[in-house]
Structure formats: C-alpha cells, structure tokens
Amino acid sequence: MSFKTRFDSVPAFDSSNWLFWSARMSQFLMAQKLWVYVSGLITKPALESSAPATATSRPATAESIKACNDWVTEDSAAIGYIKMKCTESVVVDIPVTHTTSKEVWDGLKERFDKASEEQPTASGLGDQKKG
Secondary structure, X not given: OOHHHHHHXXXXXXXXXXXXXXXXXXXXXXXXXXXXXXXXXXXXXXXXXXXXXXXXXXXXXXXXXXXXXXXXXXXXXXXXXHHHOEOHXXXXXXXXXXXXXXXXXXXXXXXXXXXHHHOOOOOOOOOOOOO
C-alpha cells in the first residue's frame, strides 16, 4: 500500500469521530515509524557535553546535537500528520504549549476520548452519563 493510500485512509478528525480517527491515525503513524514519538517511547535526547562538569561553558557534542535534531525532525513530522488530518476547528484549539507530538495526541485524547468515560467499572456503576 502506498503512502498516499495509507494517508488517504485516515479520515479528517472533526471532534465527533475520535475512536475511528485515532485508530486509523495511530495505524498510519505506526506504518511511518512515528508512533514511538507520539507514544513517548522515544523521548527527546538531552544535549550532552564532553567538557568537564566544572567548566563554565559546556558546548554540546556534535553527536548529541544531531540526535536532538533528528528527534525534532521525526516528532515534527508526526505533529504535521496529526494536524493535517484535523479539521480547522480542531486544530485552532490545540494549545500552542503542546510542542511535541505526544502532547498534541494526549491533549486531543483527553478532550475527545469519551469512550473511556462511558465504560462501566467492575462494580457495574461506572461513570455513564445520566440522562
């Protein structure tokens, strides 16, 4: 299956279709090898220095700068894919403070994943909406 076919199979998220959209989007991100960033399995690497801890100025090593830049590139791609498959009304409500794909995803999930709130608990009483 081509990239375009996979991406086209993800519907636009319009705030009413979280369960279907999140399943398709997570599958797409897995196929692109980006889910590890969204899920938080790979976190942003710290910039490391080769200078002694006592040095006043400790420039980062080239390797740690590259690792950090590579992470930012991959995480930014995940954010782009997520936002491209959200309607404008959803995107404008994503806080600017959500700067990683994990923060964007978790924020959307917290706001729109109502299925977990509607599931009964083991006692059978649950948090079902009263009507």
